[in-house]
Amino acid sequence: MQLTDRSKKTDKSEMTLLETLYLPEIARGMGITLKHFFMKKPTIRYPEQKRYLGPVFRGHHILKRDEQGRERCTACGLCAVACPAEAISMVAAERVKGEEHLYREEKYAAAYEINMLRCIFCGLCEEACPKEAVYLRHDKFVPVFTSREQVIYGKDQLVEDMNDRYERDAWTKEEMQKLWDKQK
């Protein structure tokens, strides 16, 4: 029975005179290495130079605001339920009079915390959200932690900054394909 799809069999026959000389094969091998010597290098110098990860990369979480700058999250808890790692927890509160410019719905998240050590960046929270409030950014990583105090991200780190709004580069497959084509 054939176990591999390797087409070339190991040749165990005796070497001819030319093969025992080694030199032709050495020359061939050196030709291959010289070819690689002049090839274009695929290296990306990471900290200075970053690869584009595509429009659907799942990175840093963001709690979106709407066009008028109101928080979309209504603290329904569906993201916390969907989360397989149980990384999300929140405290709901009722909107009082005079806060209409801050929160879109009548209920909002007074606290919204994501434990970034637990999070596996699966994106299920993003899919579960009925209010299009929570997203995983494609353009930003969650940075490295140096102490346990930095692990839990609160609303201060998650809610969108209105001066620096987050936009996906592409929402559909077709748009994404266009982006990739432009890259080439």
Place this chain on the structure above:
Amino acid sequence: MDSIFILKTIIILVIFAVSLGIAAYETYFERVIAAYIQDRIGPDYAGPFGILQPLADAGKLFFKEDFIPTKADKWLFILGPSLAMLTALLTSAVIPFGDSFIYAGQAVLVQGIDVNIGILWVFGIVSLGVYGILIGGWSSNNKYSLYGAIRAASQNISYELAMGLSIIAILMMSESLSIRKIVEDQHGINWNIFYQPMGFIIFLTCAFAECNRTPFDLPESENELVAGYHTEYGSMKLGLYLFSEYVNMFVTSAVLASLYFGGFNYPGMDWVHGFLVKSTSFTVGHNLATGIGILVLLGKICFFIFLFMWVRWTLPRFRYDQLMNLGWKGLLPLSVINLVITAAAELSGKPLMGSWIGLACFAVVLGLIWPLIKPKKTAV
């Protein structure tokens, strides 16, 4: 007389500094060439294109702990790397790096010393070089170091034979042991490589083995012997071992270029010399022509250094029995045959044609009798 003495001193110091400087930059280029052959970029953070990398490496080595194992023989442990470095640097004394500089009406040779036993000096010192490795490996009091040292010793002894025999063929042509005489015989493009193609290949292979470079770097084969003879070494003592290897590479390249590729000779050198002398004065023109010759030799040396690295990153390491088979059963008989061919070619009066006809005859005969003499396949 005094100014000549000073000029000679300057030349010797410059040769010393250049061989050290080139050795330092060999460590950098080794890494860059390795990287390029493996489709990487290599060190490029220390300074523009990483050219300060040798300084960074040396600085790191100097600040590491200078460690001597308790059970090691302390003085021999220190002597080992010193001897390796000393012998590596001594060899370049007899290599003619250029023709001569004319100063105050006297010609000063661009060479440490022009001794009439030049190539024997190189051989003597290179043979001493193995003592550095042997003493270091033995005094470490560690079985892997000792294995590495013994391997180095037997490897160097085995390959010196074929190397010496291939050089005798050169000596038969030049009728002198002085490297300067050998180089001057190859005036213009009358290089020895055209007379001695097989001798060159034998010498090149042996040079790889003598320098302990891949594919013959068994003394330090890291997957069998940890790091071979320098397992116990750290800090600048390890640095000296590694550095002496690179100095050896430089000197071997210079010897290769001098013996087979005409040293500082290049095609059209007479025309360049005449042109420079005509357009300036004799002294200035001659000195300029010598300078060009030095640059040509350096170019050849750089090519050979590149060849050393290129081979290192192409070929895998030989097994020890393969190494010994190649040395004793392959290169030694071949170099004897090369000797016979050269002798016949010299006697025929037409050395160039004679040696090629001899090689062709040898190839035909070998092809015919190969079925009879081919080695038996042994079970591994």
